[in-house]
Amino acid sequence: MEVKLKCIICGKSISEDEEYIECSDCDAKMHKGCFDGELLTDANGNPLCPICASIEALDWLDELISAYTKVYRMDPRGSEVRDRLLSLLRMIEK
């Protein structure tokens, strides 16, 4: 039986003779042309899908913000951080 590969980024199928990239965390597949090597890699240069890359970035951000919560409250730029986080949230809520 033929296993159909689907690109997690564009949602279209990947044909058998096509080269593709596989996420090193979850095995999601991506067309070579859809994959952005600068955005979608972990610290060791392994390819990640957008979801795993986001989770990794959020883990880092989570740690950063938790460690310096007080600084965000004391520095006026803390509200910029808050606004940007809220605007990111709105972007994916749609």
Ligand SMILES: [Zn+2]
């Ligand atoms: Zn694609």
Ligand SMILES: [Zn+2]
């Ligand atoms: Zn993944």
